[in-house]
Amino acid sequence: MNGKAAAAGMEAEGAGARRRAAMSRLRIEFDPVRDRSPWWAPIAAAAAALAVCALFIAANGMDPLAVYKKMLTGAFGTRFGVTETLVKSIPLLLCGIGVSVAYRISFWNIGAEGQFLAGAMAATAVTIYLPDLPAAAALPLMTLAGIAAGGLWGLMTAVPRAYFQVNELISSLMLNYVALLLLDYFVFGPWRDPGGLNFPGSPMFTAEQSLPAFGRTRLHFGLVFALAAVLLYAFLFRYTRWGYELRLIGSNPEAARNAGINLNRQLLLVMLASGGLAGLAGMAEVSGVAHRLMYGISPGYGYTAIIVAWIARLHPLGLILSAFLFGGLIVGGYSVQTIGLPSATSEMLQGAVLFFVIAGAALGRIRIRRVR
Amino acid sequence: MNEPYAVEMRGIRKQFGSMIANDNVDFAVKAGEVHALLGENGAGKSTLLSMLSGVYRSTGGDILIHGRKVNIRSPKDALALGIGMVFQQFRLVHTLTAAENIVLGEKSSVWRGASWMRRKMEEIGAVADRFGLNIAADRPVWRMSVGEQQRVEIVKVLYRGADIILLDEPTSVLTPGEAGQLFETLRQLRAAGKTIILTTHKLREVMEIADRISVMRKGRMLKTMSRFETSERELAQLMVGKPPAGVMKPEARLPGRPLLEVDGLTVDAGEGRAAVRDLSLAVREGEIVGIAGVAGNGQSELAEALAGLRPWSGGTIRVCGREWKRSSVRMAIESGVSLVPENRMRSGLAGSLDIVDNLLLKTYRRPERSRFGLLRGSRNRAWARSLVERFDVRAAGLDTPVRQLSGGNQQKLLLAREADRDPKLMIAVHPTQGLDIGAAESVHRLLLGLRDAGRGVLLISEDLDEVLQLSDRILVMFGGTIIGEMSRDNADRERIGLYMAGLRDVPGEEAS
Numbered sequence: 001m002n003g004k005a006a007a008a009g010m011e012a013e014g015a016g017a018r019r020r021a022a023m024s025r026l027r028i029e030f031d032p033v034r035d036r037s038p039w040w041a042p043i044a045a046a047a048a049a050l051a052v053c054a055l056f057i058a059a060n061g062m063d064p065l066a067v068y069k070k071m072l073t074g075a076f077g078t079r080f081g082v083t084e085t086l087v088k089s090i091p092l093l094l095c096g097i098g099v100s101v102a103y104r105i106s107f108w109n110i111g112a113e114g115q116f117l118a119g120a121m122a123a124t125a126v127t128i129y130l131p132d133l134p135a136a137a138a139l140p141l142m143t144l145a146g147i148a149a150g151g152l153w154g155l156m157t158a159v160p161r162a163y164f165q166v167n168e169l170i171s172s173l174m175l176n177y178v179a180l181l182l183l184d185y186f187v188f189g190p191w192r193d194p195g196g197l198n199f200p201g202s203p204m205f206t207a208e209q210s211l212p213a214f215g216r217t218r219l220h221f222g223l224v225f226a227l228a229a230v231l232l233y234a235f236l237f238r239y240t241r242w243g244y245e246l247r248l249i250g251s252n253p254e255a256a257r258n259a260g261i262n263l264n265r266q267l268l269l270v271m272l273a274s275g276g277l278a279g280l281a282g283m284a285e286v287s288g289v290a291h292r293l294m295y296g297i298s299p300g301y302g303y304t305a306i307i308v309a310w311i312a313r314l315h316p317l318g319l320i321l322s323a324f325l326f327g328g329l330i331v332g333g334y335s336v337q338t339i340g341l342p343s344a345t346s347e348m349l350q351g352a353v354l355f356f357v358i359a360g361a362a363l364g365r366i367r368i369r370r371v372r
Numbered sequence: 373m374n375e376p377y378a379v380e381m382r383g384i385r386k387q388f389g390s391m392i393a394n395d396n397v398d399f400a401v402k403a404g405e406v407h408a409l410l411g412e413n414g415a416g417k418s419t420l421l422s423m424l425s426g427v428y429r430s431t432g433g434d435i436l437i438h439g440r441k442v443n444i445r446s447p448k449d450a451l452a453l454g455i456g457m458v459f460q461q462f463r464l465v466h467t468l469t470a471a472e473n474i475v476l477g478e479k480s481s482v483w484r485g486a487s488w489m490r491r492k493m494e495e496i497g498a499v500a501d502r503f504g505l506n507i508a509a510d511r512p513v514w515r516m517s518v519g520e521q522q523r524v525e526i527v528k529v530l531y532r533g534a535d536i537i538l539l540d541e542p543t544s545v546l547t548p549g550e551a552g553q554l555f556e557t558l559r560q561l562r563a564a565g566k567t568i569i570l571t572t573h574k575l576r577e578v579m580e581i582a583d584r585i586s587v588m589r590k591g592r593m594l595k596t597m598s599r600f601e602t603s604e605r606e607l608a609q610l611m612v613g614k615p616p617a618g619v620m621k622p623e624a625r626l627p628g629r630p631l632l633e634v635d636g637l638t639v640d641a642g643e644g645r646a647a648v649r650d651l652s653l654a655v656r657e658g659e660i661v662g663i664a665g666v667a668g669n670g671q672s673e674l675a676e677a678l679a680g681l682r683p684w685s686g687g688t689i690r691v692c693g694r695e696w697k698r699s700s701v702r703m704a705i706e707s708g709v710s711l712v713p714e715n716r717m718r719s720g721l722a723g724s725l726d727i728v729d730n731l732l733l734k735t736y737r738r739p740e741r742s743r744f745g746l747l748r749g750s751r752n753r754a755w756a757r758s759l760v761e762r763f764d765v766r767a768a769g770l771d772t773p774v775r776q777l778s779g780g781n782q783q784k785l786l787l788a789r790e791a792d793r794d795p796k797l798m799i800a801v802h803p804t805q806g807l808d809i810g811a812a813e814s815v816h817r818l819l820l821g822l823r824d825a826g827r828g829v830l831l832i833s834e835d836l837d838e839v840l841q842l843s844d845r846i847l848v849m850f851g852g853t854i855i856g857e858m859s860r861d862n863a864d865r866e867r868i869g870l871y872m873a874g875l876r877d878v879p880g881e882e883a884s
Contacts, residue, residue: 241742251722260701
């Protein structure tokens with residue numbers, strides 16, 4: 001009898017629901033606070049980006065599936081491809097952690113590119129002005145110089161923001177161009193290799209000035225830097241007092257002030273770390289991959305790192321995955337050149353992924369509900 | 373019963389997610405009466421009004437206006453039915469004049485020259501005069517007092533032709549004097565045949581102004597009755613759901629040594645304006661000092677200065693006999709000053725962080741909480757769990773972001789944090805704002821407990837009842853300074869009200 005009553009109740013409820021549905025219309029509600037997009041949202045965004053770029057490739061008279069396959073095998077299909085992908089993911093990961101540290105306290109550092117170049121230049125300066133150091137002195141010195149220069153470049157956006165409320169988005173972006181022009185000045189000017197047939201680059205580094213490689217691959221010691229940085233980053237935010245202070249600032253700066261935290265000082269420290277990581281990436285790139293400072297040393301690692309960080313949602317594990325993925329995208333981009341597509345295809349794909357990730361986050365704040 | 377009600381709501385239901393704000397509410401208002409909707413914070417009063425004024429749409433039920441079934445989908449629909457609402461937070465553009473605010477959104481004419489505005493001013497003046505509402509229509513809103521701004525809102529509603537006027541917590545921002553003036557206006561409106569519905573949780577006001585009273589609790593309508601057939605006591609019982617424990621009159625104790633001594637304090641508010649000027653006060657061990665006053669008279673700035681959040685430009689602050697040389701939150705924390713801030717989610721808690729993190733906020737530097745730069749995770753969790761239990765914070769778990777807790781539980785969490793530090797001096801700013809009676813009571817008990825343990829409490833509140841109920845001494849703040857002081861025994865509501873309005877020379881009081 002009970003069951004019957006329950007069934008009747010359910011039926012009545014069902015009828016009610018149908019009636020409501022018939023009279024209902026959809027309403028869009030916006031919640032500016034909470035992003036409720038599910039964990040698979042970045043994957044859906046990537047899929048959407050692939051679909052849109054497929055249209056573009058098809059419009060160029062190519063078979064998108066074949067192109068994607070080519071990219072995939074180019075990046076991940078061979079031993080060489082995988083190590084190349086890893087090589088590219090080292091600077092992406094280091095810069096990605098760098099910007100993530102800043103984003104955790106809502107400081108919008110988009111100057112990782114400039115900080116990367118500053119690190120690369122400082123490391124090269126060591127090889128130019130102290131050419132005969134042994135490896136045990138040269139490499140640590142280059143590393144420190146890279147970190148310090150990147151950190152200082154980062155401070156150049158943090159100091160005006162902390163004391164004069166200068167918008168960091170603009171200052172950090174503009175400083176990227178300053179760093180780029182400085183690089184051009186050095187490689188076309190005083191640091192140009194006299195024996196380099198006019199190639200805009202510094203003299204090749206000696207073995208003492210180069211980071212050791214793994215076996216016969218191009219994969220270098222920078223990978224250790226990058227993985228150590230991820231671990232440190234994860235540990236810092238989870239277990240340390242400083243990480244707690246940063247989480248507090250990120251969640252509510254007013255509450256952090258109430259806890260007696262000096263916001264300006266923390267901002268400077270964070271940008272020192274954020275820029276330092278990008279600077280380390282720059283050092284690793286000249287010392288581990290190019291073995292010289294040269295024109296166009298970065299294919300935009302500092303900018304791609306912003307996408308890497310967003311897709312990872314600043315999560316350490318996510319950073320590893322997305323850095324590897326975007327490393328693959330760069331390598332895959334090179335490999336499609338062999339079938340006649342511009343390597344800009346991969347940049348387009350990167351841009352499309354970011355676009356859809358941001359759109360997905362915005363959608364995550366929107367509920368569509370039926371209303372009477 | 374042959375004349376239909378001006379407003380009739382039948383079986384109204386409103387749901388926000390899983391929270392039911394209004395559950396099968398029946399509500400009826402006669403034409404030409406002042407009807408008070410009474411209930412604690414969160415009882416569903418404002419939600420009910422919002423459905424009448426078209427801000428929300430009901431999830432179920434019918435609304436009848438003058439006996440005709442209607443569908444109110446927007447504030448525009450409501451206005452077409454003659455319903456106008458005066459919100460708790462005024463909807464005025466501060467840089468515009470009163471008249472410009474009133475005609476804002478009017479779609480009658482594209483060309484709005486001087487003569488059009490003059491004509492509108494005349495119309496507005498006529499409406500205001502008719503109901504005895506004194507407003508300066510050509511003055512910008514930012515130069516008006518709160519009471520005046522509210523009159524502008526009322527004129528706006530009348531000008532747009534409303535004959536059913538809804539007021540949400542109209543007295544919450546007014547001084548007692550201004551509230552009296554508002555009630556006078558409401559009586560005139562009633563005399564002119566308008567129907568008025570207002571929400572409040574203040575019993576005294578209800579008995580003073582309302583013809584009929586409806587009491588809500590937890591989203592349900594309990595009872596509607598005439599003013600003459602009820603009493604404050606009955607209303608209080610209905611609101612709370614249990615007989616009030618009588619007025620909690622804590623026993624006065626002999627205060628001890630001074631904990632806080634403020635002498636000639638001046639705090640700048642920026643732009644060369646002093647928010648606090650030449651203010652002196654003292655809080656001793658074992659006493660609660662209440663500061664009454666209308667918001668915006670320097671209370672927030674005083675609290676911030678005493679918590680080390682805001683530098684001061686003149687005078688001295690001494691805590692436990694030691695003079696503060698400069699403004700520092702760390703120093704305030706370490707010298708045992710605790711702040712329960714005005715707006716807990718804005719400055720007291722970090723919404724996206726969990727309970728443990730929020731409890732750590734003031735003490736994470738102590739060796740019990742962190743060592744060698746590392747947080748002591750499991751130890752802190754156990755400590756947090758004990759606090760949550762002791763202060764009866766209801767939450768799904770320790771990992772719940774505090775944003776998801778109810779207002780009462782957020783405040784309990786914040787107080788747990790501040791009380792557990794065993795502060796010497798607690799500065800509590802509006803500590804029960806937005807809390808229901810049950811939660812407010814536990815906050816009061818906590819403050820009294822601190823006092824009885826020999827701590828000092830500086831209670832800053834706009835709620836006069838709260839100040840009167842808890843304080844051993846009462847100070848009234850006006851224009852950035854203390855304008856009057858009285859002990860608990862000779863505290864009198866009327867005099868405090870006059871002080872709050874800035875009238876220092878109380879009539880009938882001879883200078884000796």
